[in-house]
Amino acid sequence: MHADETGRGGGGSLLQAGAPGAAYAEGEPILQVRGLVKHYPLTQGILFKKQVGAVKAVDGVDFDLSAGETLGIVGESGCGKSTVARMLVHLEPVTGGSIRYKGEDITKLSGRALKAVRRNIQMVFQDPYTSLNPRMTVGDIIGEPYEIHPEVAPRGSRRKRVQDLLDVVGLNPEYINRYPHQFSGGQRQRIGIARGLALNPEIIVADEPVSALDVSVQAQVVNLLDRLQAEFDLSFVFIAHDLSIVRHISDRVGVMYLGRIVEIGTDQEIYDHPTHPYTQALLSAVPVPDPTARDHRERIILHGDVPSPANIPSGCRFRTRCWKAQERCALEVPLLAVPAVFRDTSTPARHDSACHFAEEKRVVPPEGLLETPEPADAPPEEDDRDDRGGPA
Ligand SMILES: Nc1ncnc2c1ncn2[C@@H]1O[C@H](COP(=O)(O)OP(=O)(O)OP(=O)(O)O)[C@@H](O)[C@H]1O
Ligand code: SF4
Numbered sequence: 094m095h096a097d098e099t100g101r102g103g104g105g106s107l108l109q110a111g112a113p114g115a116a117y118a119e120g121e122p123i124l125q126v127r128g129l130v131k132h133y134p135l136t137q138g139i140l141f142k143k144q145v146g147a148v149k150a151v152d153g154v155d156f157d158l159s160a161g162e163t164l165g166i167v168g169e170s171g172c173g174k175s176t177v178a179r180m181l182v183h184l185e186p187v188t189g190g191s192i193r194y195k196g197e198d199i200t201k202l203s204g205r206a207l208k209a210v211r212r213n214i215q216m217v218f219q220d221p222y223t224s225l226n227p228r229m230t231v232g233d234i235i236g237e238p239y240e241i242h243p244e245v246a247p248r249g250s251r252r253k254r255v256q257d258l259l260d261v262v263g264l265n266p267e268y269i270n271r272y273p274h275q276f277s278g279g280q281r282q283r284i285g286i287a288r289g290l291a292l293n294p295e296i297i298v299a300d301e302p303v304s305a306l307d308v309s310v311q312a313q314v315v316n317l318l319d320r321l322q323a324e325f326d327l328s329f330v331f332i333a334h335d336l337s338i339v340r341h342i343s344d345r346v347g348v349m350y351l352g353r354i355v356e357i358g359t360d361q362e363i364y365d366h367p368t369h370p371y372t373q374a375l376l377s378a379v380p381v382p383d384p385t386a387r388d389h390r391e392r393i394i395l396h397g398d399v400p401s402p403a404n405i406p407s408g409c410r411f412r413t414r415c416w417k418a419q420e421r422c423a424l425e426v427p428l429l430a431v432p433a434v435f436r437d438t439s440t441p442a443r444h445d446s447a448c449h450f451a452e453e454k455r456v457v458p459p460e461g462l463l464e465t466p467e468p469a470d471a472p473p474e475e476d477d478r479d480d481r482g483g484p485a
């Protein structure tokens with residue numbers, strides 16, 4: 094994650110107390126995902142159910158997450174982002190492939206071993222309106238994980254700990270007895286983040302954490318996540334469909350299409366030197382604030398709908414919408430690897446891209462830098478801490 098220092102110290106000791114396991118050196122892969130698959134069976138018949146196919150929601154996803162980094166995952170609606178997220182945190186069993194955490198295969202863990210690992214990989218959900226139980230106080234919501242993991246915060250210390258967490262996410266600790274409906278959307282998402290931090294996780298999987306929020310509040314929450322990541326050495330998987338936000342927060346970015354990652358690289362490689370036609374099309378649709386740059390950027394309009402994940406095209410799954418498709422594309426599945434044409438180069442185009450005919454194409458001129466939620470544009474975090482927390 095890019096450095097962003099709003100520097101509200103004080104939380105480090107909170108999360109270090111009781112921190113799990115040995116620290117992992119920055120840059121080492123803390124998560125390794127290989128061939129991850131989730132197929133939902135399609136059945137027919139009422140009494141005797143017969144499988145007639147499968148929704149291939151996730152169909153062979155590979156990536157590494159290094160300790161301390163933020164990996165952004167982008168892609169159109171329905172491409173499988175949330176399903177990946179749910180498998181990473183064991184909310185969904187996998188159909189195939191593996192997830193390794195610090196080298197250990199955690200894909201099929203159960204019982205106590207799973208409980209120990211789950212503590213270290215927490216999720217922040219998209220919708221702060223539905224993900225918080227309206228009948229529980231904020232204190233109970235944030236403190237709920239301690240019922241399962243009392244070793245992290247013994248009963249007598251919990252209230253103080255929850256108040257510390259509220260402070261860490263920029264909310265007034267005195268709000269501990271309030272209910273979710275008494276907070277704004279941005280504040281609710283802060284509560285969700287505090288809950289995600291409660292067990293001192295090492296990895297946070299954030300599934301569209303700001304998509305449901307107003308644009309002005311999005312910047313504040315993104316900046317909060319940025320700060321927390323630096324403060325607590327978190328590793329992030331940050332899922333979103335907004336490419337500008339993903340660029341702002343990510344060190345590396347994976348682009349998903351129909352259940353697979355089709356291109357992955359550093360933010361600069363993906364945004365400034367994309368080589369996969371799908372990434373190029375996505376980027377060409379991103380709003381460009383600079384009018385001159387806007388006039389010079391190339392729009393790539395994709396035709397046709399995304400195919401059904403129950404009926405994935407042969408060969409390259411993007412071929413039905415790709416303007417560069419050739420016969421080979423229907424016959425051979427392109428692997429996610431450095432394309433042969435770039436293998437002996439040292440340009441930023443040398444990164445993994447699943448296309449037989451990968452070539453670099455900058456769709457947004459350099460002067461038309463993508464719109465990002467700049468910290469300077471955002472009201473200070475204390476704004477919603479004091480002004481909007483009161484009962485309606
Ligand atoms: N329980 C389920 N049973 C059958 N199909 C499912 C199930 N859950 C998800 N799907 C399908 O899997 C595909 C991927 O869904 P997923 O929610 O992971 O996409 P997404 O990329 O998160 O989309 P969005 O951007 O809209 O959140 C979709 O076609 C979806 O309809
Ligand atoms: S492999 Fe063919 S169809 Fe697929 S993205 Fe590349 S050119 Fe397009």
Ligand SMILES: [Mg+2]
Pocket residue numbers: 174175176300301
């Ligand atoms: Mg989703």
